[in-house]
Amino acid sequence: MPETTTSRRRMLQVDFFTSAHRLSTQVNVYMRALADQLNDPRVSWIELEMAYISRIERPAEIIADYAISTLRKDHILFAMITGSTDGAVKRLPPTAGAGFYARLLYRAWVATRSFEIAGLIEWTGHLDLHALLVTTAERFMPVTSATATCTILPTAPFSADLILINKDAIEMFCSEEKGRPANQAS
Amino acid sequence: MARILVIDDDLDLLQMMKLILQRTGHEAILTGDGADGLAKAQQLKPDMAIVDVMMPGMNGYQVVRKLREDPNTANMAIMVLTARAQSVDREAAMAVRADGYMTKPVSPAELLQAINDLLNRRGQISLPPNLLLSVLSLRGGVGTTTISVNLALVLRQPGREVCLVDMCARSGHTAMQMRLQAKTTWVDVLAQVNGLSPESLERLLLRHDSGVRLLPSPFMPPVHAPAGEAVTRLMGLLKPLFGAVVVDLGALDEAGRAVVTTSDLVAIVLSPEVASLQTAAATLRVLKTLNVPDERVLLMLNQITPRAGLSSSAIEKALGRPIAVSVPYEDAQNQALAQGMPLAIGQPTSPLVVSLRQFIQAAPAKVWRTG
Numbered sequence: 001m002p003e004t005t006t007s008r009r010r011m012l013q014v015d016f017f018t019s020a021h022r023l024s025t026q027v028n029v030y031m032r033a034l035a036d037q038l039n040d041p042r043v044s045w046i047e048l049e050m051a052y053i054s055r056i057e058r059p060a061e062i063i064a065d066y067a068i069s070t071l072r073k074d075h076i077l078f079a080m081i082t083g084s085t086d087g088a089v090k091r092l093p094p095t096a097g098a099g100f101y102a103r104l105l106y107r108a109w110v111a112t113r114s115f116e117i118a119g120l121i122e123w124t125g126h127l128d129l130h131a132l133l134v135t136t137a138e139r140f141m142p143v144t145s146a147t148a149t150c151t152i153l154p155t156a157p158f159s160a161d162l163i164l165i166n167k168d169a170i171e172m173f174c175s176e177e178k179g180r181p182a183n184q185a186s
Numbered sequence: 187m188a189r190i191l192v193i194d195d196d197l198d199l200l201q202m203m204k205l206i207l208q209r210t211g212h213e214a215i216l217t218g219d220g221a222d223g224l225a226k227a228q229q230l231k232p233d234m235a236i237v238d239v240m241m242p243g244m245n246g247y248q249v250v251r252k253l254r255e256d257p258n259t260a261n262m263a264i265m266v267l268t269a270r271a272q273s274v275d276r277e278a279a280m281a282v283r284a285d286g287y288m289t290k291p292v293s294p295a296e297l298l299q300a301i302n303d304l305l306n307r308r309g310q311i312s313l314p315p316n317l318l319l320s321v322l323s324l325r326g327g328v329g330t331t332t333i334s335v336n337l338a339l340v341l342r343q344p345g346r347e348v349c350l351v352d353m354c355a356r357s358g359h360t361a362m363q364m365r366l367q368a369k370t371t372w373v374d375v376l377a378q379v380n381g382l383s384p385e386s387l388e389r390l391l392l393r394h395d396s397g398v399r400l401l402p403s404p405f406m407p408p409v410h411a412p413a414g415e416a417v418t419r420l421m422g423l424l425k426p427l428f429g430a431v432v433v434d435l436g437a438l439d440e441a442g443r444a445v446v447t448t449s450d451l452v453a454i455v456l457s458p459e460v461a462s463l464q465t466a467a468a469t470l471r472v473l474k475t476l477n478v479p480d481e482r483v484l485l486m487l488n489q490i491t492p493r494a495g496l497s498s499s500a501i502e503k504a505l506g507r508p509i510a511v512s513v514p515y516e517d518a519q520n521q522a523l524a525q526g527m528p529l530a531i532g533q534p535t536s537p538l539v540v541s542l543r544q545f546i547q548a549a550p551a552k553v554w555r556t557g
Contacts, residue, residue, distance in 0.1 A: 013269040013290075024240055024270055052240045060270070060278035062245045082271040083291055156274045 011049070012087045015080040015158070016071055017148070019113045022059045023071065025051040029087035035164055036090065038073060038140045045070045056114065056150055059158075077112045077169045078148065079140070080160040088162055089142055101125035104177055108143055110165055111172035117163060119146030120178060127175055133167055140164040188305050188535065189213040189230065193223035193249060194238035194267070199290075203236070206294045211535050212301075220244030224252050227259045234305060235259075237284070239268035239275070250282040263304050267292065302534045316425045317341075320433040320445050321486075323455040325465040329488040330455045332519060332528075333542065334434035335363045337453075338398050339530035340542050346429030349391060349399040351420075353445060354436045355411065358403030365526025366392050368402035375401060376416045379423070387423050396531060399428070414440035421448045438472050446478055453510070453545075455486045458495030463504055470505065484510035486545065491515060511545035513538055 010030040016023040025048040027034055037046055051069040052062045081088045101124045110117040121143055123132065132141070146163040150156070192203045195218045207214040215230055217223045220241050227235060235253060239246035246266055253259045265286035266279040279287040286304045288297065319341075321334040331352070338350040352358035353372065361368040370390045375382070382390075391399040401424075421444070424431045433445050446452050452473065456466040466485065473483055487498060487509045498509050516538040522529045529536045 015270075015272075050240070050242065052245070059272070060274040062240070062247070065240070065242055065245065067242065083269075083289070156272075156277075158272050158274075 010087055012081065013083070014088075015082075015160075016048075017056070017077045017080065017115065018071075018075050019077060020056055022054040022056060023048070023051050023069075024054070024062075025049065025069070033090050034079065034081070034088045035138070035140055035142065038076070038079065038164060038166075039138045041137075041139070044073055046073055046076075057152060059150070059153070059156070073139070074166070074168060076166050077115055078117065078166060079164040080146075080148065080158060081162045081164075082160045085162045088164070106175045107178050109172075109174040110143070110170055112165070112169040113171065114151055115148050116151060117143060117146055117148045117165060119143035119163060121175070127177070129173065129175070133170065133173060139167055141167050188233040188301075189215065190301070191215045191217070191223060191227055191230070191232040191235040193217050193220060193235065193241070193246070195219070195241045196238065199238075202294070203297075206298060207301075210298060210533070211537065220246070220249040223249055224256075224259075227253055227262065228256070231258070232262065234263040234265065234301065236265045236267050236301070239266060239270055239279070247278060247282050250279070250284050254283045263307075265300065265304055267297075306534060314450070315429060317430040317451070318421060318425055318433070318445075318449045319430065319451045319453065320435045320449040321453045321455060322435040322438075322442070322446065322469065323462075323465070324436070324438060324469050325456070325462050326436065327490070328455050328457040328462055329490050329513070330436060331359050331363060331434050332523075332538075333453075333455055333486065333488060333513065334432050335360055335528050336530040336539055337542050337546070338430075338432040339396055339528055340539060340546060341430045341432065342396055342398050347397070347399070347427070348430045348432065349401065349424055349428045351401045351424065351431060351433045352403040353412075353417075353433055353441060354403045355439070355441075356407050356436065357405055358434060358436075360400060360434055361392070361402040363523060363526065363528055364394050364398075364400060366394060366400060366402070368392070368405060371402050371404040372412065372420070373404045373408050376412050376420060379416045379419050382423060384423055384427050387420075388427060411439055412441040414444040417441040417444040418448060421445060438469070438476075443476055446473060447476055449478075450482065452478060452483045453486050454483060455488050456501070457488050457490045458497070458501065460496070463496060463501055466501075467505055470507075480507075483507075484545075486511050486513060488513045489515040492517070511541050513541045 008030055009028055011026040012029045012034055014027050048069045051066050053064045054061055103122050103124050106121050106127050108121045143163045146160050148158045190207055190212050194200055200216045204214045204216055215226055217226055221244055237246045237249050250264055264284045266284045267288050269290040271289035276287045288300055321330050323330040338348050342348040352360040375390055391401055393399055435442050435445055454466055454469050456462040492515050502508055514537040516536055518533055522532055530539045
């Protein structure tokens with residue numbers, strides 16, 4: 001299941017992509033959201049449970065599976081969550097976007113090594129690329145309603161409700177304003 | 187009811203599947219391991235397997251491939267249920283010849299719908315074209331209308347249009363069972379049948395959400411009994427228009443005789459009680475005098491109450507012919523009536539519907555031989 005909860009365990013189904021592999025796995029998000037775990041600068045690795053590994057050029061074929069594994073965070077291109085995204089990122093408080101500057105949706109197109117990712121990002125006021133990509137502390141940037149296309153396999157794009165992109169892996173970033181998020185449209 | 191093997195290493199999901207399947211009358215066989223699943227499939231010959239992809243050791247694709255390679259399990263309905271939700275994952279499932287693919291999380295209702303759809307698709311019934319089937323009982327209250335409605339719905343499949351005709355002369359209830367308003371009835375149609383083209387006739391038929399077309403009987407009993415010639419003409423118009431025409435028949439008057447003599451199959455419905463048995467015996471004699479070939483006449487024993495009645499063997503002995511199908515008592519039928527949702531739609535795996543499906547599957551051979 002994308003998200004299962006038992007005592008002190010709340011497992012979120014995640015697909016991690018590196019430049020060579022797809023890892024379908026589960027991450028325990030009982031204590032901390034996935035984004036918080038990925039953005040934690042004190043830890044370089046993320047622990048996974050039951051990892052199913054595929055090569056990027058044949059992403060559906062499972063070549064190996066392991067009960068425990070760990071993944072080096074700076075080599076992750078992005079993490080992909082389909083279905084329920086509860087436990088993936090912290091929910092914004094209801095007052096978010098209620099200030100002087102409205103939260104706006106921007107179309108984003110991102111190129112990383114071997115992947116192109118298109119989707120939506122939320123930002124308060126005019127999008128400040130320097131702030132988004134350089135000065136904000138979070139290493140992984142959430143992109144919603146996203147599609148990731150492998151450049152060597154462009155006919156089989158991956159779709160997800162949420163993709164967390166490793167900003168260090170971004171080679172190109174393009175954006176334009178789309179409007180207000182649906183829950184703030186006036 | 188189907189026997190369904192579920193192979194998934196998620197124990198919570200297995201328990202949920204067990205509850206869902208058992209509650210809807212299916213038999214659930216559960217295992218958390220691909221290799222054990224293959225052994226159980228060999229041993230227990232399930233009708234369907236639901237296979238997870240991400241399982242330690244042998245993954246779901248490998249399990250499906252093995253099931254398809256084994257002649258004993260090659261024809262089993264297989265659904266892949268996985269958290270891997272990408273188009274490439276669906277293609278991979280189809281590449282190993284799974285019949286269906288669903289992504290987790292899935293609601294119980296969606297899952298059941300998918301299971302029923304797949305079972306129905308796999309069990310699609312091959313029938314001769316333009317089948318005319320009359321469902322007959324000269325005794326009221328034995329469930330002829332319920333059987334006719336559900337038979338029509340069971341017969342309806344992609345590529346096969348079905349028309350249900352309620353020829354009851356005493357206020358039939360097919361329209362009510364299908365929650366349709368009987369705007370145009372056979373009284374209106376028969377009044378103009380000689381001038382009707384197939385297209386104009388089709389326009390006069392009611393359409394149920396399932397796609398089944400209905401020619402209902404009038405709510406008020408008609409003053410004049412329909413003429414046999416007009417009914418023969420009506421059947422002649424309907425037959426080429428539809429893959430199957432089901433006629434709910436409650437009498438062997440002139441109209442009833444016209445229907446049974448043009449039918450490919452006459453199903454006599456009886457309940458396990460003496461009066462119904464006597465009526466069935468009389469009906470068989472009348473059909474003989476009408477020269478309806480024996481091969482075209484089948485007996486349907488409908489258990490209309492939960493109480494046991496005459497045994498099947500006693501009925502068979504008394505009538506001198508086998509019962510083609512025993513339709514079990516269905517408690518949910520009252521609810522289906524109240525909701526205007528026939529069991530074939532609301533509970534397609536209910537024993538009543540399954541028995542009708544079996545009846546249809548068994549019947550065509552007789553039609554082929556004589557037709």
